[in-house]
Amino acid sequence: MKIENKNNNIYIYGAEDFDLPHTLDCGQAFRWVCDEKNVWSGVAFNRFLKLEKLSDGTIVLYNTTTEDFENIWKDYFDFDRDYGEIIKLLSENAVLKEACEYSHGIRILNQEPFETLCSFIISQNNNIKRIKGIISRLCENFGDKKDGYYTFPTAEKLASLTLEDLAVLRSGFRAKYLLDAAQKVVNREVELNTLKEMNLDDARNQLMKIKGVGPKVADCCLLFSHRHTDAFPKDVWIKRAMEVLFGGELPECAKEYAGIAQQYIFFYARDTKLG
């Protein structure tokens, strides 16, 4: 993979394992939108980014700096990980091979921990469209406005609010969970920064101290913002798909990268209306 900065646009050549719609709209992140020309826009780590894939396969990140690419986007898009190797490993199983091929180009994003926590608290017993709407209102009402876009609110900001304040979100019973999450992060009952180094069970138990965070939400946080590729979020789709495809048990070759396999299975199952 070769990187080049031309006039503050970052060109990434040879990124075969990076499909924008698959990665940005597969249900791991909720703030990316695509226009009619297939240009994607989103906000992450308090920065706005526009990007697209050219017809020759080159990825372009517009109007950003080499410094931001090195410090933020390289890690956000998981560019240090060799997905070709992982797919080779998963493809030892024929069904997984098919799921990998169907879901080609999905990368696991490394998102901001507090944003991911709130997003997946909101996701429970909810649908993608409404999740996006609630997160959008969360940012517009309580984030900071910068050059026409809104940052994700900080834990401090959310912790200063009341349930009445959060009524504008129309997030239903989840509002009290958001407040609890913000409060526990601010008063350091839950330390998000150390979860990456902890083992899966300990990290999961830390997150589950928050009201409204169970095993599924915790595993989503660990997979999508704390580099725990061994975390395996089990939602309704995955439970159905695991039964149909594997008789309930994940193939041995997928254990090390269970979370990545999960994302391929999830996309495959949901997109093909499996189960």
Next chain:
DNA sequence: TCCCAGGCTCTCT
């Protein structure tokens, strides 16, 4: 009208 949505909490055995 009923059912469901990337679940979790609370209660009752």
Next chain:
DNA sequence: AGAGAGCATGGG
């Protein structure tokens, strides 16, 4: 420790 109702809101 396992099962089941209830939960806010909105779309199909």
